[in-house]
Amino acid sequence: MLQITEGSHAVAEAVKLCRPQVVSAYPITPQTHIVERLAEMVADGDLNGEYICVESEFSALSSCVGASAAGSRVYSATTSQGLAFMAEVVFNAAGMRLPIVMTIANRALGAPLNIWNDQQDSIFLRDSGWMQIYGEDAQEAMDLHFIAYKLAERHDVLLPCFVCLDGFIVSHTFEPVDIPSQKEIDEFLPAFNPLHRLDAKNPMSFGMYATPDCYQEFRYEINAAMIRAKAAYREIAAEFKAKFGRDYTGLVEGYRLEDAETAIVAMGSICGTAKDAIDEMRDAGEKVGLLKIRSFRPFPSEEVRTALKGVKNIAVIEKNISIGSRMLGAVGLEVKDAVYKDSPNIFSYVGGLGGRDIRKRDIKQIVQWAKEGRNDCFFGLREELLK
């Protein structure tokens, strides 16, 4: 049923439909509407789970670790400073192979303090062992939660997952969203069936320490699971498509890429603006298209390469900066690695940081720069502030 809903509330609705047994979260803008709505659902008895009203993000994710290990489906949500505060637990949860799903309402990291959107927060944890999938709009952000739980909990994956949506741009915008029924979600997502759990009837030790003679193998296994997650994701998304009709089967998604000479690569809500800009450029006879990255971890290198075959110039829009890296952007580095054998021109263009608007004309300019071979750089800089 289509409903006009705020992005955050669509996410809360999705979480409720996934029937988490334990929710533990700490409020931070722009994630607050998600957790407030979940607290209401618990207070009204609409969500039959424990809501742990923790004193910090550090405890939010730590209590998720405990609850997941004890055999419950768990949920948390955060962003920016909260995610950074959790960072130690983020690595730990992945190392312990706990299938926690956490929404990230992407926001910039201070200093300077800034509550608006970019994607620096999730990207800085790219090496943590969490999967990271990005929704472009409220519908996709919602649907990715159903897929995320199923994927994370698969016994051949068992990795936690960030479901990312751009703060404010998606979290606080009202859009029409098709909300599935509980029955449909119950059919799609069975109850959590942990491979191991803390259980007095079958005692096990979790989170032991590993010496140099076995640590590396644990890290190898996490990476192997992350690689397996690609095929698992495709399978689950195909199942989702068959049931709900919405297609998220690609870890990447192309838009008007056929015969494109120049391609934009982007993640999240900016893809919508990019599509509009591309339509206008196409109308003007420019051969330009978009590659949307839906999954940043695992990073779908093969799909990226296939999708960008024959493209001459690639412009990656970076809502992050890998400070000190020559290429500037973390996404561009991955894309470049994927396509280097085909030797296109490929550049990272950093912008939209801390919520600065990226307009259609910015995207058109980036396309122009890529065609001219302009090197990796910022766009939309206010030069007058840099004097």
Next chain:
Amino acid sequence: MTGNTEKENVSVDYFESGHRACGGCGPALAGKLIARAAGPNTIIVASTGCMEVFSTPYPETAWKTPWIHSLFQNAAAVASGVEASLKRQGRDEKVIVIAGDGATFDIGMLCISGMFERGHDVTYICYDNEAYMNTGIQRSGATPFDASTTTSPAGKLSNGNSRPKKDIPAILAAHGSPYVATTSIATPKDLMDKVKRALSIKGPCYIQVHAPCCTGWGFDGCKTMELGRLALNSGLWVNYEMVNGVVEKVKKVKRIPVDDYLKAQKRFRHLYRPQENKDEIAKIQAIADSNAQKYGIDIPVKK
């Protein structure tokens, strides 16, 4: 994760021998007594530290009850999650945290405060060996006044740790904890009784166990019990119970001078060499005297 293949064992011990602790380790004894008192229907949450490291080198574990370690400072939060999960599943296992003094007094305070304020049904046990032993005997908020540690070394300008022990039991009682107790490995029956009592009380309970560490304090590993007793008898450690914030039961002693306790350990050696530092020893005696008065531990001398 490692399964414990042994099924029902006649032994009452759920913390097995064969672990990697130093001979005479006070915390190891604490672990054994806690596990024995708690029994099999228990889930243990650990913090990073000596106990965690010596009991669970992958793929071996000394624990025969379910056990989980996540980080140094989050055991209280992990336990909160375990408890919430069990509640939701309708399961009846008891949840116990066993954490070091560093994990408890210092870096874990945020998570502990949250757990106690939220009122989770968890028994939090701190084994207090009075420093960060696992990382090489650095001071913690539990390190006693004037103890020399690797980060509070005695020196020309220093008498060792410059601050007294933090009063964590009072802090947790102030959170509204229904049951707060202190005990010692030197009083094993008291320790086990207090664990059982805490487990029988709903809500967040706290037990602080004095657990002498031969390596960190500098005494022979065969004297662990004796050190625990000397601490109690000198009044530098007091065993008591606080129910709903009120001190109820206190272990009374015939007090001995703090000298007897201090002299038995290398961490206080600088107070006696090259010459006796009477001023500093008097300050420590004053701490014991104040404890004795506060808790009323002195057995009255018959006239």
